[in-house]
Amino acid sequence: MTESITQEAVVLEQPGKITLMDVSIPTISDPNDVIIQIKATGICGSDIHYYTHGKIANYVVKSPMVLGHESSGIVALIGENVKTLKVGDRVALEPGLPDRFSPEMREGRYNLDPNLKFAATPPFDGTLTKYYKTAKDFVYKLPDHLSFEEGALMEPLSVAVHANKIAKMKFGARCVVFGAGPIGLLAGKVASVFGATDVVFVDLSETKLERASQFGATHVVNSGGLPHGVTVDSVIKKEIGKKGADIIFECSGAQACIRTGIEVCKAGGTFIQVGMGPEEIQFPISMIPTKELTFQGCLRYCQGDYSDSIELASSGKLSLKPLITHRYKFKDAIDAFDENRDHPLNNVKTIIEGPA
Ligand SMILES: [Zn+2]
Structure with missing residues (x-):
């Protein structure tokens, strides 16, 4: 492969x-x-979170860790039991490896395996290296007509697909997406492709809501810019009807x-918690039994996603290209992370190209 035994990597040495x-x-x-x-890697909110805070929930960066988990590339070397891939194949890689003998694996929910080795989640190194x-x-x-950049975005897209599957998204569903970041945008777009007729986006940022409108939102609500006395739920219900939404994708984590x-979730509706925010918040739990809501968490993705x-991407029903706002060469990766940290509103997806 190469004579040298080391390669350059983008390493989070310590927070900051x-x-x-x-x-x-x-x-x-x-x-x-x-x-x-590795040919292309997307920067994820989690990478930035580790960069600034050094931890997410109880995953704490205790020693230097290679960043990156949204990657695609070319098969460079295969073990002797590998028959389905060959050197030179263009591929997307799913960045979490479960224990093959775990009960969660047997139950078909390997994303819940507590020993899942997930790239760039401490203590496991990520993908921002050459090999x-x-x-x-x-x-x-990857099909020939999908680029490496699109291949990298299979990771956040898989989260959106997983969220829609567990929400049992179906034709005619009315849904509301809170948080118009990359995951929210993709969750809403996948919902449309799966048959949702209303996809309302709620965010505080006009910039993000404009993007949501271009990316398939049927309505957008700026929760920060409402006239005095007008509530967010009344505006949402005006758009989707008094009964409320069939499905909520909560992608912000905000209380x-x-x-x-x-x-705004209708009686008998489904609320999917995708986003992660403060560890503890206050919310009206009595509405869950009284409306018999299904309240479910969504963690990454699992088999089939x-x-x-x-x-989905290959079918052309969903184009990922509009999500890519920035591109950086591998050697400029630190600038890419700084730009994402310092100007989060300017970015949807930043792609790091290479190393080479
Ligand atoms: Zn990610």
């Missing part, structure tokens, strides 16, 4: 400090291993949104 640093190049140690040459090792069945071939979401995402 990212360095381009040499790390060792992975080698095949299991016959089912695949080594991918990254993973397992053959967590690598998905005000969770409260409003429960308020990556392949369905590729199918």
Whole structure:
């Protein structure tokens, strides 16, 4: 592959400090291993969160960690048991490897495996290197007409697909999305493709809401810009009807949104908590039994979500290109992270190209 035994990586040394640093190049140690040459990586909100705070919930960065988990690339090396891939294949890689013998794996919910080894979630290194090792069945071939950038975005798209599947999205559904960041935008777009007729976006940022409008929102509500005495739930209900929404995707984690979401979810409706915000908040829990709401969390993605995402993007029903707002070369990765940290509103998705 290469004579040198080290490669450059984008390493979070400690909160607030990212360095381009040499790390060792992975080698095949299991016959089912695949080594991918990384071609494109999206910056995720979680990467920025680790950069600024050094932790998410109880995942704490205690030692230097390679960043990045939304990646695509080319198969560079395969183990002897790998028959479904060959060197040179263009692929997207699913960045979390479960324990194959865990009860969660047997139950078909490997995303819940507490020992899942997820790229760039401490203590596991991420993908922002030249070569990254993973397992053959967590690598998905990309159709020729999908770019590496689009391949990288299969990761956030898979979260949106997973959220829609657990919401049992169906034709005619009226849904409300709180938070018009990348995951919210994708959740709303997938909802439309799955048949939702109303997709209302709620956010505080006009910039984000404009993007939501261009990305398929049927209505947008600026929860920060309402006239005195007008409530967010009354505006939402004006758009989707008094009964309320069939499905809520809460992608902000903010208390005000969770409260409003429960308020505008119709009796018998489904509330999906996707976003992560403060660890504890206050909300009207009595509405959950009185309206018999289904209140469910959504964690990343599970089997079928990556392949369905590729199918969706490949079908042309959903274009990911409008989400890509910035591109940086690998050598400028630190600037990319700084830009995302300092000007979050300017960015939807930043792609780091390469290394080479
Ligand atoms: Zn991500």
